[in-house]
Amino acid sequence: MNVLLIHQNFPGQFKHLGPVLARMGHRVVALTPKVKTRRSWNGITLLPYATTRTSSKDIHPWLADFETKLLRGEACYEAAMALRDKGGFTPDVILAHHGWGEPMFLRDVWPQARIGLYCEYYYRADPPYGHFDPEFPPRAPLKEPLRLRMKNLNNLVHSDIADAALSPTKFQADTFPPEWRDKISVIHDGVNTDEMVPNPDAKLDLPDGTTVSRDDEVITFVNRNLEPYRGYHTFMRALPELLKTRPAAQVVIVGADGVSYGAKPPAGRTWKQIYIDEVRAQISDADWARVHFLGHIPYDQFTSLLQVSRLHIYLTYPFVLSWSLLETMSVQGAIIASDTGPVRELIEDDVTGRLIDFFDPKALVAAADTLLNDEAARDRLGKAAREHIRRYYDLRSVCLPQLLTWVTDLAQMPPRAEAEQPPTE
Template identity: 35%
Template sequence: MRILFIHDNFPAQFGVLGVWLARQGWDVTFATSAEKAAAPGIRVLRYAPHRAPSPETHPYAQPMDKAAINGQGFARAALRAREAGYAPDIIVAHSGWGGGMFARDVFPKAAYVAYCEWWYRHPGADVAFLSRLTGEPVAGSVESPMLESARNAPIAMDLARADAVICPTRFQAEQFPDRLRALLTVQHDGIDTAYHAPDPADRRSTLDGLVAPDAPVVTYATRGMEPHRGFPQFMASLPAILARDPRLQVVIAGENRVAYGNQAKRAVDWKAKALADHDLDPARVRFVGRLDRPLYRRLLRRSDAHVYLTVPFVLSWSMLEAMSLACPLVLSDTAPVREFADASSARLVPFGDPAAIAEGVLETLAERPPAEARGARAREIITSTCSIATLWPEKARLFTELARAGG
């Protein structure tokens, strides 16, 4: 079976699945604009837009303009591959940025699967939530609804042409209009629950001397330090947490960056702001930056209370990985979290209440048997719903059935 993945980034949602398929004997190609893309068993097809979108394009049409130029970049690379004899049986493309927009035109005999993450609205669920939390009005103008709607044009084109549409979570699928939601198959990307498993040896780790063997360790780990992931609220909770036990250590993994939100949110250094607003001992609040996978796993295995917070938005893999690792969890009581966790598997706390977050962490640290029981339940949930051992064979069957039906 010849499969072609299309995604501007690499490995993104498809890379590790592609490696697994290659090991099963599939012929795997990954089309991407990422310059350093490489993985065992995967052929890489690089594409790039030949020019930037024109500033003269009507604002409502700019998302489509950008996607079309990106799609043209893929199409040119794909046509060269077709001329050299390449023809996939099935194409799986990330929808929204245009990479797969013309894939069916280049390879009309291939089945086509669109991977859709979000349907844009004004205000979106995330923006409306933050507005209610802060009391600040939603930024924008009378044209904002039109501008947001226009971002859906490339996604709608993919939905119209796809043989199947995958959306990773029910919450994300609920953002789509009813008539389009019926087209979606909700199926997560999958968590490697064998790799992300608890280990008693790592539970005793000092993290290379970063923490004492008997120190209670509170962890926080997301891609960036930003309002969408509750970083300001987490930092505001730390003075109360640190005051309870002088041995306690807080370890924060991730980059000082903003991945989500408008330009005003992206312009703020949230780490610097938090450190200026709160008197935190740098010997007890450690920023360890972006960790490679083994160090990240070791950190979460050592955690006595792992905090994950999010507004109603795309759920981070990191929360599900922490569940798989049986971490004692303190999670925001928000819709995407509740899809996977409840009171039996985590301590759920109000997103916008630092005092409640601190209380949840301190309770988790103080009441170890119940916290560990919740961690064990969290792992049960993820192994039964999101394990790659189940999901990846299901995806392979779906792709095979679609390809055969299309052929």
């Protein structure tokens, strides 16, 4: 079987599935802007595509997001045409994350290919999705549903080309309308629970020269970027009292200064610094020395961080769930998390973790203090969390078999009616 993978940040969600398909003897090719020249990775042929046009300066802001996706879709189409006409490649199956627009024209290149799309999120204005955080109201509340409708243009363009679809969580799948939802299978990418394991001997070197281990009281907070969508503002507002309440704690924060989701900060500033500035005067220099911002760290250090963590805090809007939550559960971490929709799919209160109100820093401090004083509860919650991940999200025994079945079922779907091929160049 010929398989084509499409991902703007390859391998992304195909990190495990792609190599397994290659090892099974399938010919697997990937189109991605992450490489500049043809190369091989884990049995997969990686081919580059690149956008040559730039976004318009004066386009309506509601269309700016879609235009960037259109540019990627056009560039990917041109690379696909070359792969078809010069490379002689015809995929039986195309697996693509359509969030960046790349596969929007691939049905025009290969009309009979079976296309499976990775569905991460469908933007909605109704509660609890829209207007979740009153601190950041939309600039034009009456127009917000209209803006979000336009933000879904990319989803709408792709709805007709998908033969089947995937979402990693039920929460994310349920954001999509019925015509999408009927095609979506809920299968997570999977957690390698053989690698993400508890390690009583784990250690981590911090930037100030401190080395922490399981003997230390380490509190962790992890996100790709430090921003309100992931509760960074709530966490920072809890920090002054948390440091006073836990005088031995080392607080380790992972995340970059950018924006993954939501609104950008005021020009010239970062959300990270905005909330440092808000709380810094409430924290003594001695306590501030126990706060460690690591930025982005290599995966082996990230694993060690989760393994030394005595308490992990995870907060999120009702949005895409972070891999880090599942990985923390896999290493048997004790977790306090926000009582929001995507989290409740993984965390049952006082069973696999503890849930708090997303907006309540005082509740966060109280829950953290209680759990840090209760080793037996941390042990119970951590073991239950790991067992939950092993039972429902284990990469090799659960998710990969489900994903392979999904791909097989997709490949066995009857091809669409023959359509006119686009002209060769």
